[in-house]
Amino acid sequence: AIPPPEEAARMARYVLHSCDWGALATLSAQEGLRGRPFANIFSLSDGPPGPCGGSGVPYLYLTDMEISVQDLEVNSNASLTVSLAQTPYCRKHKYDPQNPLCAHIIFVGSIVKVNDSEGDIAKKALFSRHPEMESWPKDHNWFFAKFNITNIWVLDYFGGLKIVTPEEYYSVKP
DSSP states (O other), X not given: OOXXXXXXXXXXXXXXXXXXXXXXXXXXXXXXXXXXXXXXXXXXXXXXXXTTOOOSOOEEEEOTTSHHHHHHHHXXXXXXXXXXXXXXXXXXXXXXXXXXXSOEEEEEEEEEEOOHHHHHHHHHHHHHHOGGGGGSOGGGOOEEEEXXXXXXXXXXXXXXXXXXXXXXXXXXXX
C-alpha cells in the first residue's frame, strides 16, 4: 500500500523505489539549445525490486556519448522527476498522470560518478531491474552515477507541493 499523504518523506522513497525510469532535466550545452532546459528519459534504480524499499539513492548507468551527460559535464545540476504514472497504481485508480493523487516526486541536485566502493551497489541496483544493461556495448565507456539529492518536492495530494529535506528522506523506512 502506498504511504498516506501526511508521510511525504515515505511517499518520496516509495515512489522512487516503485519507478524504473525518470525524466532527467539538465541545462543544455548543445549547439542551438545552450542554456535552455532539456529533459530526457533515463533508467534508474535505488535497489533491487521488492519490499525492502531500496536505498533511496537514484543510481544511473551513463555514457559520455549521451547528450544529457554532455550537458552534465558542463553543469552537473539537474532535476529528476519520477511518477507513479509508470506503475499500475494510477491506471488501476483511473488517475490521469497530472492528477496529484498519481504521486510524483521532483528531486533537485547533481549527478556524480560513484566511487569504486559504491560501484558494486549501483551495479546490483541497476542490473537487477535492467538486465539488458549488462550487454550494452563496452566501447561506450559506461559508468555508474548517482543523483546527489539536495531538494525534494512531493506532489501526492491536493493543496500543493510538500517539501522534504534529504535528511528526512533518508531517515524514513520506506
